[in-house]
Amino acid sequence: METSKKRSDCPISGSLDVFGDKWSLLIIRDLMFGNKCTYNDFLKSDEGIATNILASRLKGLEEHGIIEKSAHPDSKAKFLYRLTSKGIDLLPVLMEIYIWFDKHYEMPADLKATMRDAKKDKEKFAKQIIKELRTRKSDNKSSS
Amino acid sequence: METSKKRSDCPISGSLDVFGDKWSLLIIRDLMFGNKCTYNDFLKSDEGIATNILASRLKGLEEHGIIEKSAHPDSKAKFLYRLTSKGIDLLPVLMEIYIWFDKHYEMPADLKATMRDAKKDKEKFAKQIIKELRTRKSDNKSSS
DNA sequence: TATATTTGCTTGCATTTTGCAAGTGCAAAT
DNA sequence: ATTTGCACTTGCAAAATGCAAGCAAATATA
Numbered sequence: 020m021e022t023s024k025k026r027s028d029c030p031i032s033g034s035l036d037v038f039g040d041k042w043s044l045l046i047i048r049d050l051m052f053g054n055k056c057t058y059n060d061f062l063k064s065d066e067g068i069a070t071n072i073l074a075s076r077l078k079g080l081e082e083h084g085i086i087e088k089s090a091h092p093d094s095k096a097k098f099l100y101r102l103t104s105k106g107i108d109l110l111p112v113l114m115e116i117y118i119w120f121d122k123h124y125e126m127p128a129d130l131k132a133t134m135r136d137a138k139k140d141k142e143k144f145a146k147q148i149i150k151e152l153r154t155r156k157s158d159n160k161s162s163s
Numbered sequence: 164m165e166t167s168k169k170r171s172d173c174p175i176s177g178s179l180d181v182f183g184d185k186w187s188l189l190i191i192r193d194l195m196f197g198n199k200c201t202y203n204d205f206l207k208s209d210e211g212i213a214t215n216i217l218a219s220r221l222k223g224l225e226e227h228g229i230i231e232k233s234a235h236p237d238s239k240a241k242f243l244y245r246l247t248s249k250g251i252d253l254l255p256v257l258m259e260i261y262i263w264f265d266k267h268y269e270m271p272a273d274l275k276a277t278m279r280d281a282k283k284d285k286e287k288f289a290k291q292i293i294k295e296l297r298t299r300k301s302d303n304k305s306s307s
Numbered sequence: 308t309a310t311a312t313t314t315g316c317t318t319g320c321a322t323t324t325t326g327c328a329a330g331t332g333c334a335a336a337t
Numbered sequence: 338a339t340t341t342g343c344a345c346t347t348g349c350a351a352a353a354t355g356c357a358a359g360c361a362a363a364t365a366t367a
Contacts, residue, residue: 027209028271030264031192031257039185041354048175058315065171069355074316084267096314096363105267112263113175115255120174123228123249127172185325202344213326218345240334240343312365323354329347336341 037083038109042068042076047109050086050102051148054155057097085109107152110145181227182253186212186220188260191253194230194246195292198299201241229253251296254289 026032038044049055049064061073068076077100080086085106091097102109114137120126121134137144170176182188193199193208205217212220221244224230229250235241258281264270265278281288 026211029189029192029209030261030268030270030274031188032210033268034260034264035185035188039183039188041179041183044175044179044183045173048173059313062315065173066176067170070316071318071356072354075353094314094364098315108263108266111259112256115259116178117174119252119256120178122252124174124177126174130174203342206344214345215327215347216325238334238343242344308367310365310367312363314361314363316360316362318359319357321354321356323352325350325352327348327350329349331346332344334341334343337339 037085038080040076042066042072043080043085044113046073046076046080047085047102047106048113050100050106051110051113051152056099056101056155057091058100061100080106102152107149110148111141114141114145181229182224184220186210186216187224187229188257190217190220190224191229191246191250192257194244194250195254195257195296200243200245200299201235202244205244224250245299246296251293254292255285258285258289 025036038047045064045066045068046061049061053060053064055061055064058073058077061068061077062070077086077088081088084103086100087103089099089101091099117130117134118138121138126134169180182191189208189210189212190205193205197204197208199205199208202217202221205212205221206214221230221232225232228247230244231247233243233245235243261274261278262282265282270278
């Protein structure tokens with residue numbers, strides 16, 4: 020299971036116990052930037068997460084209070100996964116990873132412009148994203 | 164081995180392919196804040212990394228250009244591991260993880276004061292750390 | 308209304324990664 | 338000359354991951 024014991028008191032170590040695996044941060048990315056919010060949305064991501072792993076990661080993230088699961092307004096067969104405010108607070112971490120990657124690797128073309136914005140004024144960029152995340156709570160278009 | 168193929172073109176995914184496991188970021192932490200620089204230094208960290216895993220992670224981080232291995236000035240039996248500038252560039256990522264953790268969990272007492280500083284002026288804090296990392300290249304006291 | 312499809316999973320099993328203990332070779336200290 | 342320290346490697350058990358199939362409830366389709 021994913022309710023593992025903590026390895027030390029170190030904040031980095033403790034954080035890794037929450038999202039330090041190959042998949043959790045990708046789910047968080049999908050929720051934050053990918054406009055994804057259902058199980059099948061996550062399954063369809065480019066990296067190709069296995070369905071059992073996805074289930075276990077969603078459970079873990081929920082247990083750690085990073086995401087929350089709720090009824091989907093469109094259908095009883097669906098569920099809505101959303102970032103909690105604790106999850107949204109990971110935005111700066113994600114942003115710094117993007118910035119690091121941008122500096123040392125080839126950035127996908129469609130992200131280059133966004134990255135320029137983000138680097139120009141991190142605070143502003145973050146606020147914009149957070150605003151979108153909040154408004155997304157009320158509306159819900161799950162079109163690809 | 165650790166020369167895994169990339170899962171997608173996504174920067175988050177690509178970054179995780181470099182340091183997205185349970186141990187790599189802890190090694191980077193030790194190099195960045197722990198004043199550690201030898202194999203045994205890393206082995207002795209609180210989390211208790213297994214020696215074979217440590218070896219494989221060091222190899223991976225070196226292959227990815229995050230750290231570099233060199234002769235230890237004190238002894239031919241030792242090696243010196245240091246962050247490259249690419250590795251040092253991960254400082255903002257680490258800092259944001261600390262800040263996130265500080266907000267949502269109990270911070271170890273000895274880090275609270277440091278965190279206050281870091282949050283007050285991130286740039287300044289980062290520059291200070293980087294400065295220390297650079298000067299550390301010339302000197303080298305591996306006392307605990 | 309009956310059937311097919313979608314959705315969000317679970318289960319079983321093979322493969323891979325991890326963890327643990329022991330061992331190895333070279334350097335350095337005693 | 339022998340022991341100790343350092344940086345690993347090796348072998349094997351345990352755990353995590355990946356893959357394919359299955360499954361129940363809800364919804365769409367005929």
